[in-house]
Amino acid sequence: MANYSHDRVVPFKDSELGKKQQVAAMFDKIAFRYDFLNRFLSGGIDLYWRRRAIRELRGGNKADVAMEGAMAADGSVGLNGGMAAKAGVAAREGMNVLDVATGTGDMAIMLTKQLTGSRVTGVDISNGMLEIGRQKIARLRLEQRIVLQTGDSEALEFPDAHFDAITVAFGVRNFEHLERGLREMLRVLKPGGRLVVLEFSQPRTPGVRQLYDLYLRLIAPNVGKMVSSSREAYQYLNDSVKAFPEGMAFIHILEGCGYTGSRMRRLSLGICSLYIGEKYAGIGLSDEK
Numbered sequence: 001m002a003n004y005s006h007d008r009v010v011p012f013k014d015s016e017l018g019k020k021q022q023v024a025a026m027f028d029k030i031a032f033r034y035d036f037l038n039r040f041l042s043g044g045i046d047l048y049w050r051r052r053a054i055r056e057l058r059g060g061n062k063a064d065v066a067m068e069g070a071m072a073a074d075g076s077v078g079l080n081g082g083m084a085a086k087a088g089v090a091a092r093e094g095m096n097v098l099d100v101a102t103g104t105g106d107m108a109i110m111l112t113k114q115l116t117g118s119r120v121t122g123v124d125i126s127n128g129m130l131e132i133g134r135q136k137i138a139r140l141r142l143e144q145r146i147v148l149q150t151g152d153s154e155a156l157e158f159p160d161a162h163f164d165a166i167t168v169a170f171g172v173r174n175f176e177h178l179e180r181g182l183r184e185m186l187r188v189l190k191p192g193g194r195l196v197v198l199e200f201s202q203p204r205t206p207g208v209r210q211l212y213d214l215y216l217r218l219i220a221p222n223v224g225k226m227v228s229s230s231r232e233a234y235q236y237l238n239d240s241v242k243a244f245p246e247g248m249a250f251i252h253i254l255e256g257c258g259y260t261g262s263r264m265r266r267l268s269l270g271i272c273s274l275y276i277g278e279k280y281a282g283i284g285l286s287d288e289k
Helices: 019-042 045-055 082-088 106-114 126-140 179-189 208-228 231-241 247-256
Strands: 096-100 119-124 146-150 163-169 189-200 259-268 272-279
Touching: 019 045, 019 126, 019 208, 019 231, 045 106, 045 163, 045 259, 045 272, 082 106, 096 106, 096 179, 106 119, 106 126, 106 163, 119 126, 126 146, 146 163, 163 179, 163 259, 179 189, 179 247, 208 231, 247 272
Parallel strands: 096 119, 096 163, 119 146, 163 189
Antiparallel strands: 189 272, 259 272
8 A cells, every 4th residue: 555745744743643643633722713714714715615525416517527637528637437427426315424534514514404314424533623513513403414423534433335425625635544544435435426525735827826835834824823822733734735646646546546437626726626536336236136
């Protein structure tokens, strides 16, 4: 199983703890200000990104199949094995969805609002973030539709082929072993199910890229320090975004881990990327007639 440079990017460089433990401690520390900083630093555009990701679970993708490195009619880029890209998953009432790296539950809550009758399980390694999420869910009276629990993306405590769909919003950068987490999510995904990943990326447009780099390198860490007393968390954001294997590199990783029809869309001038991968409908099916 391959290792990537982002696997070794950690929030606290002087700590002897592993990445997973450091990330959990970092989010525990900033949990009380996380939602505010998320909205403030993104200008609220993260809500659009999440809605755009959920649209992929509502049958919103009707793109032509993209050839390797090429752009489809809707702007998606993917590999040429993607007949699943055309068929997609049919949204239906009562979908069973797993939200990995659920944090304070924003994605889980939005999923229940946009997918009729859906049930969502959210897992995260930060108990501090989960506690904030449970409070939000209780206020919205969504306890019957959303369950949040401590969970490790690399060792999910669910049976094989258990979920209709899986979402990860800005969490794959935090995996200590990227491929292990991706393969584990594939294991618990039903054949024909879809993985949708949102992750920060680096814009390619001259000028925009330089401004975004300045924002990540100076503005976000300093605002984070003022509001949450943790400059490390937002310095880690900068470091991990730059080290993450984005774009076609991540598409190839998805395919190497067993996903099919893998493709991506760049959102908001490339600040964020939306990745989609599916589980081949034949995987995990028995020979019973």
